[in-house]
Amino acid sequence: MADRSAVVVTVDGRLVQAVVGEAAAGQGVTVGPATDEIHLLRPPDPDALTALHDAFVPEVVVLRVPAGVVVEGPVVVVQRHSGAGQAGFPHLVVDAGAASEVTVVDHWVSDDGPGYVNPVVEVHAGDGAHVDYVGVQELGPEVWQTGHVLVSPGRDATLRSWLVALGGDYARLYVAAEMAGQGGAAEIFGLYFGEDDQVHDFRSLQDHRASRSKSNLSLKGAVTDQAHGVYTGLIKVREGAKATDSFLANRNLVLGDGAHVDSVPNLEIVNENDIRSCGHASATGPVDEDHIFYLESRGVPTDVAERLIIFGFFDEIVSSVPLPGLRDPLRRAVRRKLDKAVARA
Amino acid sequence: MSELVISGLRAGVSGQEILQGIDLTVRSGEVHAVMGPNGSGKSTLSHVVMGRPGYEVSAGSVSLDGTELLGLPAWKRAHAGLFLAMQYPTEVPGVSLFETLEEAALAAGRDPAEVVARARVEAGRIGFDERFLTRPLNVDLSGGERKRNEALQLGVLEPKIAILDEIDSGLDVDALRAVSRRVEAATTETGLGVLAITHYTRLLLELRPDVVHVLSRGRIVRTGGPELADELEKTGYAPYADGAAEPAKAGADPFADPFADPLA
Structure with missing residues (x-):
């Protein structure tokens, strides 16, 4: 990604590098530690782990995009966890002003060895803004994570996020969309692929507070070996959230006898009278036999057919990532896991 | 010259026999x-x-040019030269037509680089919209487009023998004509042998059969020339309906409990 507008590197939550390109700097884009208490958003269900984060967060790193600014090229953030017995509490805030446009790529990586990371990312799109956030989690296989991604589109703003979970030992992510801006829209695409004895635990909340707000969540995952996928999701439509349009879908492929998935989507609707559309869907199972047979009947060998179908299952999400340059590395990462899974099958 | 030989085929689902001894031979061009x-x-x-x-196969054999197909996975049957155009072509999300045909070519030892050009030629021949070529397989395609897609793949894969499973269901007159003409052409161009399974005679207006078989209760009860299709057009299947093809069981008790467990 040669055309990036800024590069931000944090290690164990501390800002170690922030380079804002000339063009973006000229537009007033800034990256730096917060100088005062900044919390645009709060995790919806405070618990011991969120308290732990608040107690130990070393500094809050803030990316600011002034109102009306259209940032050319993505802001690339790398959040490194130094592992080896460390606990980390990184905190990133993306504060995009009214009618601004920006794309942020946030890569979570770690050194080898065991560790615990408790990250929080807040993404706020001001009124009429358009923000894309792509978070890719590739932590080491001995790292535990309990993280939060909090997104909130303002009035008539559009906030899209892609959350890709590939690494970690036990990796939990709670994504919460606070739909407090009238006519605001949030799109959330999630992808996870668990192998060995990885646990990927996704939790989601689409909290509709304002009228005409629209949210859509699509989470797709696969598990092989002894891996375990967990999903619990909730759509909440509050009093006053008129003409809400909200959906969540979770689809999981179970690719090994020892692997399993628990999926529990929920709806909680307080304002029942004036909803445009609200619903959820969930499906978990092996690769569809009919799909395999169709490809086989054309002469595609069984194992190749399975690979094509699994790859295609994820590619619906990967191909929607707004940065074409990011799609191929993501495809390679998915393919790597797939190759290992097929080789062991 | 290729030859699909089905002999004494018995098969069913969950213990219930549906095919009760099928004998049928299809040769190239027929x-x-x-x-x-x-x-x-x-x-x-x-x-x-x-x-x-x-499905459970309990007896019989299916061979193509001497290769026994029963026991082989579907893709090996395809490599042997068999093709099935499905009644309800399956939607396969995220998988494209090109990659499917390329993988099929690769596995069969053919050049996958030819696939795209050949698919475009076939699309032109049967009036399959080029925009659909890059879509995931059959996703958001109408019934007629799906059947054109099946005919397109038949054209690219060049099988020796094609089974058309009710390819005339769920498609409009134009698509039916395009699909049947393409299959008919393949019988002379590449010597394709065709086993066309159908409920209606309308398919056979464009795709002229050499032999017509009537299947009833898992058996072929009559075999004849094209005139048999014309006869069916007039009489329907009433003469072959349940019970008619077989004599009534002698000695059945007319006062027997109709709800009694037949296995008791």
Whole structure:
């Protein structure tokens, strides 16, 4: 990604590098530690782990995009966890002003060895803004994570996020969309692929507070070996959230006898009278036999057919990532896991 | 010259026998129509010959040019030269037509680089919209477009023998004509042998059969020339309906409890 507008590197939550390109700097884009208490958003269900984060967060790193600014090229953030017995509490805030446009790529990586990371990312799109956030989690296989991604589109703003979970030992992510801006829209695409004895635990909340707000969540995952996928999701439509349009879908492929998935989507609707559309869907199972047979009947060998179908299952999400340059590395990462899974099958 | 030989084929689902001894031979360039009422076993025949999972074969053999197909996975049957055009072509999300045909070519030892150009030629021949070529397989395609897509793949894969499972269902007159003409052309161009399974005679207006078989209750009860299709057009399947093809059981008790467990 040669055309990036800024590069931000944090290690164990501390800002170690922030380079804002000339063009973006000229537009007033800034990256730096917060100088005062900044919390645009709060995790919806405070618990011991969120308290732990608040107690130990070393500094809050803030990316600011002034109102009306259209940032050319993505802001690339790398959040490194130094592992080896460390606990980390990184905190990133993306504060995009009214009618601004920006794309942020946030890569979570770690050194080898065991560790615990408790990250929080807040993404706020001001009124009429358009923000894309792509978070890719590739932590080491001995790292535990309990993280939060909090997104909130303002009035008539559009906030899209892609959350890709590939690494970690036990990796939990709670994504919460606070739909407090009238006519605001949030799109959330999630992808996870668990192998060995990885646990990927996704939790989601689409909290509709304002009228005409629209949210859509699509989470797709696969598990092989002894891996375990967990999903619990909730759509909440509050009093006053008129003409809400909200959906969540979770689809999981179970690719090994020892692997399993628990999926529990929920709806909680307080304002029942004036909803445009609200619903959820969930499906978990092996690769569809009919799909395999169709490809086989054309002469595609069984194992190749399975690979094509699994790859295609994820590619619906990967191909929607707004940065074409990011799609191929993501495809390679998915393919790597797939190759290992097929080789062991 | 290729030859698909089905002999003494018995097969069913969950212990219930549906095909009760099928004998049928299809050679290159021939068009055989298998006709029969609903529930006669037409689709079972096509699935069992292609190797769809879920069926139990209890007896018989299916061979193509001497290769026994029963026991082989479907893709090996395809490599042997068999093709099945499905009644309900499956939507396969996220998988494209090109990659499917390329993988099929690669596995069969053919050049996958030819696939795209050949698919475009076939699309032109049967009037398949080029925009659909890059879509995931059959996703958001109408019934007629799906059947054109099946005919397109038949054209690219160049099988020796094709089974058409009710390819005339769910498509409009134009698509039916395009698909049947393409198959008819393949019988002379590449010597394709065809086993066309159908309920209606309208398919056979464009795709002229050499032999017509009537399937009833899992057996071929009549075989004849094209005139048999004309006869079916007039009489329907009533003469072959349940019970008519077999004499009534002698000695059945007219006062027997109709709800009694027949296995008791």
